[in-house]
Amino acid sequence: MQRSAPRTRLTRILACAAVPVMLVAAGCSSDSDDSGKTQGQGKDKTASSASATPSPSQSTKTVDPARFAKLPEVCKSISAKTTASLVPKAKTKNGTPAVSSDLTSRGGCSWNGLDDKGVKGSQYRWLDVSFYRYESDAALGSGQDRAHENLAKELAKVQETPGAKKLRTVTATGIGDEAKTVTYQLRKTDEDFAYTSILVRTGNVLVLLSYNGAGYAGADTPSEKTITNGAATAVKEAVAAVAAANK
Structure with a gap:
């Protein structure tokens, strides 16, 4: 392994989740x-x-009203203290917002950076969070039901990550109305990355959070526990931000 890896290899890729499939219901009357x-x-x-x-x-046909009408300001949904702890040398401390054509329905933000520890090697970290809000619709269902359906779809996407090894999915408790935690390993840029993705439904809002890291220049890969605990801390703040934005 070389002393350090070119930083150009640490490119940021923030994938936008697919727009939920719209179902059309037809009715007739006489x-x-x-x-x-x-x-x-x-x-x-x-x-x-x-x-x-x-x-x-x-x-x-009637459906339950959507629980939440707003989304929080995404890059502020996780505290600066937490992002500084999880991504010590973030390129942009305030986060990089994802492009969105409708911030009332979807938004995202990410932080990434390389913490160079000299002869002890370097540690790379990436944290990103995305929010998706669903309205209630007589033809499509309640916002809560639509969020539940799309949680299952997003979970399937994570579980199908190409090249993922030792992938494990568990139900996360004490976060929102329902949540899943997925952990796995991935080989990138000639290094082993540890990944944790946590998918949470709170009312009619999905919160999708991913946190990963790797050791460079001889540094150890962060443990699954370290990455998972960090992801859990961040996602709890993001879920709380949804409720706070709707008070």
């Missing part, structure tokens, strides 16, 4: 005859009466 039957002559009278029998009116 008008009923006030009289309940029509007048006919001879043999047609019975048939006419049957065809005029009113059909039940279709009830209007």
Whole structure:
């Protein structure tokens, strides 16, 4: 292994989650005859009466209202103290916001940097967080249900990470309404990276957080426990920020 790796190899890649698939529901209704039957002559009278029998009116579908109407300012959803601890030498201390065409529905922010410890090697860290908010819609379902469905889709994407080794998924407790933690290892830039992704649903909002790191120039790869504990601390702050933004 060389003394240090070129920093150009530590490129930042923030993947935007896919826009949820929109489901279209179609309904039909029929008008009923006030009289309940029509007048006919001879043999047609019975048939006419049957065809005029009113059909039940279709009830209007209702869904629960979305719990949260706003998203927090993403780059401030995790405290500066926490980001400084998790990414000691972040290139941008205040975070780099992700491009979004609608900040009321989606947003993201990331921090990354290399902490050079001289002869003891270097430590690289990357932290990113994304928020997705879903409205309630009679055709698509409640915001909470839509967030639940998309949590499953995002979890499947993480679990299918190309090249992931020792991947493990567990249910995370005490965070939001439901949460999953995924840990795995990935070989990149000739180094072993430790990854933890935590996916949380809080009401009608998804919070997706990823934290990873690697040792360079002879430094050890951070332990799974170190990365997972750091990710848990950050995601709890991000979930709390959603509630705070809607007070």
